[in-house]
Amino acid sequence: METLNNMLYGFQVVLTFQNILFVFIGVLAGTLIGMLPGLGPISAIAIMIPLSYGMDPASALILMAGVYYGAVFGGSTSSILLNAPGISGTVATSFDGYPLAKQGKAGKALAIAAICSFAGGTISVVALMLVAPIMADFAVSFGPTEYFALMLLGLTAIASLSEGSTTKALISATFGLIIATIGIDQQTGTQRFTFGNPNLLEGIDFLIIALGLFALAEVCSLILTRKKKMFEGDQSVGSLKITRSEAKEISGPIARHSVLGFILGVLPGAGATIASFMSYLSEKKISKDPSSFGKGNIKGLAAPETSNNAATSGAFVPLLTLGIPGSGTTAVLLGALLVVGVQPGPLMLTDHPDVFWGVIASMYLGNVFLLILNLPLIPFIAKILYIPKALLISLVIVFCMIGVYGVSFSTFDLYLLLGFGVLGYLMRMFSFPAAPLILAFILGGMMEQSFRQALTISNGNYGVFSESPVTVSLLVISLFSLTFPILKGKLSKKGNLNNNNDLSA
Amino acid sequence: MFNKRSLLFSLVLVIALVLSACGSNQSSGNSGNNGNDGQATDDWKPEKPIEVIAPAGAGGGWDTTARTVSKVMEQTNIIDKRLAVVNKPGGGGAVGWAYVDKKGGNHTLFVTSPPILFVPLNGQSDLGHNDFTPIAGVIADYAAFVVSADSPYNNMNDLIEALKEDPQSISVVGDSAPGSMDHMQFVKAVKAGGVDVKRLKYVSAQDGSGMSMLLGGKVDVYSTGLAEATEQARAGKVKVLAITAPEPLEGETVSEFKTLKEQGIDDQFVVWRGFMGPKDMDPEAVAYYENAIKEMMETDEWKEQRDNFGWNDNYMSSEEFKKFLDEEYKTMEELMNEVGLKK
Amino acid sequence: MLKSIDRKVSIVLFVFAIIYLIASYRLPAFSYSIVDADALPKGLGVLLAILSVLLFFQSPHEKPAFKLKKEEVAILLSVFGLILGYILLFEFLGFLLTTIIFLIVTSRILGYTNWKSIISVSLGFTVVLYFSFNYLLQIYLPQEYCHSRKEGLAWKH
Known part of the structure; x- marks a missing residue:
């Protein structure tokens, strides 16, 4: 009852002409900025902050929140159409989204992405409203040992990410971990493999690797097939039509990954990127037909798209209830609150209930706006694929370049991007999967730091990893996840002696 | 594959564009230079963004x-x-x-x-x-040393006594690298209190998870900025053991925070x-x-x-x-x- | 022995692993840490070396996933060269000019023949991007062409 009253109060705040307008402007600006190369929620919010000077605090945060989830929403477009993830949260989206687009189903893929984003966003806002205060304790219950175990769990899923040789998948993953060791080590300040180059001090940006390995490598393939049409036959690329059975098929992933995405979003440090990968991996693990993943399986698109938007709402939990920013994006949001004179902290709910409930209520509205805004646009956006290949290829290259430059403003990073493009192409040529590399890169850095933080705190006592029940259960699941495919592989090998090359799940 | 004529054409186009661009700009660069000379030197004003x-x-x-x-x-x-x-x-x-x-x-x-x-x-x-x-x-801003609300330490001297006894028993977290600000501000303060700073245990949490590690009870002390500490202290989630301002601060919550000097530790950090x-x-x-x-x-x-x-x-x-x-x-x-x- | 492509790759990987390991052993020690900065790199180097040996002895693919014809290699290399040129000139000539030239030349080389649409798309795309970044978003793509030269002149006097 109390929640209902609070919610009504929230809607009272939102349903003024001015605030509805701000929600609209926010999601519109967010979507458009999100579609631009390299510009994710962080830049989108930072750009909008000066606009909020002198605004009413609730309106300002409503605007910023709209920009935030709008940008996550818009980020999937380039992932699906061009295999060029503009932000880290949408890399997993490209795994099945881009194959769908290549099959001439770009409209459908975009529509599924939009619907899943909407559903993930909306379901997680309900969760945010109902359980935010309870989840606050959960958010701080994760410390170094828990994060280590969580990252390890993600890493053990690598074998299942790839078709073909497990050895090659493991080599890719090791390479990802090696790349993650470049830069200043956080625990000791030691420079690792930077060769005295200041551009490498903070390591290599995730976006460079993703755009290089995925988008630029794909550009090479497109160059070789530039004489052929993008897709066979006369497809209606812009068609949004989703059949009833498809709708049924994605309803499962939507339900599962709204929850998973929200939970991972709540954890400071996990965020949308890790949530989308974990969702993709778990969806593949439980699938009856895992080999169709990566070839345009709509579940493989629905899972990460639901998850990254759900994680976005989750990230508001520590911000609104504890005043702790859980990610780079919420840290910028926190800055935006300071600008309008609100001190975020544990007392925000009592001091500024209008901000707290107003923002939550505005998110319902924002998600509806996003859907209404985006669905009619899809047929036009999907037509990008009708651009003649020769022209499209050059545009994609520029898109990647600006994406990287707009984040780091350094040409050194552009050379790196080109280097990773070449690496990505060579990996394709020699059948090394790229996904394990990027996954290991994301998880590896945090895994190493958490491991060493935990041991510093415990004075080198490894027993610290058995002290928390969460850590122990995550470690057990990791062990299971690691051994299961091998056991399964051995069993199927016994039955099928000819197929001696297939160790992967 | 591509025909030579179009390649040649493109090449000529590029060269032409580059030359014209630089040529025209060089002259504009020079004129800007002249404008600069024309201005009185003791009254400088920016000429561009x-x-x-x-x-x-x-x-x-x-x-x-x-x-x-x-x-x-x-x-x-x-x-x-x-x-x-x-x-x-x-x-x-x-x-x-x-x-x-x-x-x-x-x-x-x-x-x-x-x-x-x-x-x-x-x-x-x-x-x-x-x-x-x-x-x-x-x-100017100041540093704050923070412990969770249920910590046994109630002021800076409690903490310093414990650190003198066994520096390894207390873990300190900060958001910056070892040897950078959050670390050194703490080192400086406890050294002034007589602690053997070579054996301090510092955990670097550069993803900004320091406060959540403190609230979750994973570490003992958080070395941070005043702004981060104030709201949490107002809500009663943490205790601020000391701030590094030279004089006590004025303001609703911050006036309750004791400076290092007030606690007999001769140190400050701006x-x-x-x-x-x-x-x-x-x-x-x-x-x-x-x-x-x-x-x-x-x-x-x-x-x-x-x-x-x-x-x-x-x-x-x-x-x-x-x-x-x-x-x-x-x-x-x-x-x-x-x-x-x-x- | 070295006929299979996987074996060649595995040798390259092994050499890389050894170099990485050597670099890991050269990392300076930090006196305060319990697990030092060199622990993970050493482990990864060993792991990569083991995996590359494994790859060498596994029943390998005899050929790469696909083979390139000479003319295709030429095209790929020329696009590579164009990108390299693009990066080299990017801050020197500024975003607008470099991008327009790059789009025109690359599309041309890839065999697109419709001049009208090449030029209109290149101009349109670049100008729209440029203005939305530099003016709407206030994210500054390099704008002053021959920038360094101008600055140099301005400050030498």
């Missing part, structure tokens, strides 16, 4: 300061050219500093704070404060922020920016933003700023030598 470098990503302290100052300057028309904030993240500032150094000139400024002393001392940047021109100090320019900046330009900043800090727009962020005014002229930096550098150098972190 000013680049304000925040040597970090969007949203951090440097970025916020840069954006706020640039916004107020434009709003109040103190500088009538655009002040474009450009983020140059990387290396704890080193990338941005290298950029400013390379760019030079009178139209590039950057925001800076104690890391310009720590990062070079850590061996992570070849450029230090002496490679730039101090323009003006703007604001987290200052200010603006610097490239080494070759003309003295006239330095004077121009110095005055502009001074003027800006007297506007109501600035005061409102400053209060929102909880900053304290700490104006220093270019000369004072330089002297202050030299002194601070010496103190930090000695300290880091002693801890064995200087590289």
Whole structure:
């Protein structure tokens, strides 16, 4: 009852002409900025902050929140159409989204992405409203040992990410971990493999690797097939039509990954990127037909798209209830609150209930706006694929370049991007999967730091990893996840002696 | 595959465009130069948009300061050219500093704070404060040492006693690298209290998870900034053992925080922020920016933003700023030598 | 022995692993840490070396996933060269000019023949991007062409 009253109060705040307008402007600006190369929620919010000077605090945060989830929403477009993830949260989206687009189903893929984003966003806002205060304790219950175990769990899923040789998948993953060791080590300040180059001090940006390995490598393939049409036959690329059975098929992933995405979003440090990968991996693990993943399986698109938007709402939990920013994006949001004179902290709910409930209520509205805004646009956006290949290829290259430059403003990073493009192409040529590399890169850095933080705190006592029940259960699941495919592989090998090359799940 | 004619054509096109662009620009460059000469040198004014470098990503302290100052300057028309904030993240500032150094000139400024002393001392940047021109100090903030509400330590001396007994029994977390600000401000304080600082246990949480590690009971002490601590203390989630301000602060919650000096520990640490320019900046330009900043800090727009962020005014002229930096550098150098972190 | 492509790759990987290991052993020690900065790199180097040996002895693919014809290699290399040129000139000539030239030349080389649409798309795309970044979003793509030269002149006098 109390929640209902609070919610009504929230809607009272939102349903003024001015605030509805701000929600609209926010999601519109967010979507458009999100579609631009390299510009994710962080830049989108930072750009909008000066606009909020002198605004009413609730309106300002409503605007910023709209920009935030709008940008996550818009980020999937380039992932699906061009295999060029503009932000880290949408890399997993490209795994099945881009194959769908290549099959001439770009409209459908975009529509599924939009619907899943909407559903993930909306379901997680309900969760945010109902359980935010309870989840606050959960958010701080994760410390170094828990994060280590969580990252390890993600890493053990690598074998299942790839078709073909497990050895090659493991080599890719090791390479990802090696790349993650470049830069200043956080625990000791030691420079690792930077060769005295200041551009490498903070390591290599995730976006460079993703755009290089995925988008630029794909550009090479497109160059070789530039004489052929993008897709066979006369497809209606812009068609949004989703059949009833498809709708049924994605309803499962939507339900599962709204929850998973929200939970991972709540954890400071996990965020949308890790949530989308974990969702993709778990969806593949439980699938009856895992080999169709990566070839345009709509579940493989629905899972990460639901998850990254759900994680976005989750990230508001520590911000609104504890005043702790859980990610780079919420840290910028926190800055935006300071600008309008609100001190975020544990007392925000009592001091500024209008901000707290107003923002939550505005998110319902924002998600509806996003859907209404985006669905009619899809047929036009999907037509990008009708651009003649020769022209499209050059545009994609520029898109990647600006994406990287707009984040780091350094040409050194552009050379790196080109280097990773070449690496990505060579990996394709020699059948090394790229996904394990990027996954290991994301998880590896945090895994190493958490491991060493935990041991510093415990004075080198490894027993610290058995002290928390969460850590122990995550470690057990990791062990299971690691051994299961091998056991399964051995069993199927016994039955099928000819197929001696297939160790992967 | 491609026909030679089109390739040749493209090539000619490129060359033509490049030549024409550079040619036309060279002349415009020269004319700009003449304009510069024509102006009286003691009354320098910016002739084009000013680049304000925040040597970090969007949203951090440097970025916020840069954006706020640039916004107020434009709003109040103190500088009538655009002040474009450009983020140059990387290396704890080193990338941005290298950029400013390379760019030079009178139209590039950057925001800076104690890391310009720590990062070079850590061996992570070849450029230090002496490679730039101090323009003006703007604001001051202070460090706070925080424990969770149910911690056995109630004041700084409790903590120092425990650290004297066994430095390894207490874990300290901070958001910066070892040997950088959050670490050294704590080292400096407990050293003044007589602790053997060589054996301190410092955990670096650079993803900003320090506060959540403290609230979750994973670590004992969080070394952070005053602003981060205040709201949590007001809500009763944490206890602030000490702040590093020289004098007790005024304000609703912050007045309850005890300074180190009030607890008999002879130490203070100011987290200052200010603006610097490239080494070759003309003295006239330095004077121009110095005055502009001074003027800006007297506007109501600035005061409102400053209060929102909880900053304290700490104006220093270019000369004072330089002297202050030299002194601070010496103190930090000695300290880091002693801890064995200087590289 | 070395006929299979996987074996060649595995040798390259092994050499890389050894170099990485050597670099890991050269990392300076930090006196305060319990697990030092070199621990993970050493482990990864060993792991990569083991995996590359494994790859060498596994029943390998005899051929790469696909083979390139000479003319295709030429095209790929020329696009590579164009990108390299693009990066080299990017800050020197500024975003607008470099991008327009790059789009025109690359599309041309890839065999697109419709001049009208090449030029209109290149101009339109570049100008729209440029203005939305530099003016709407205030993210500054390099704008002053021959920038360094101009600055140089301005400050030498």
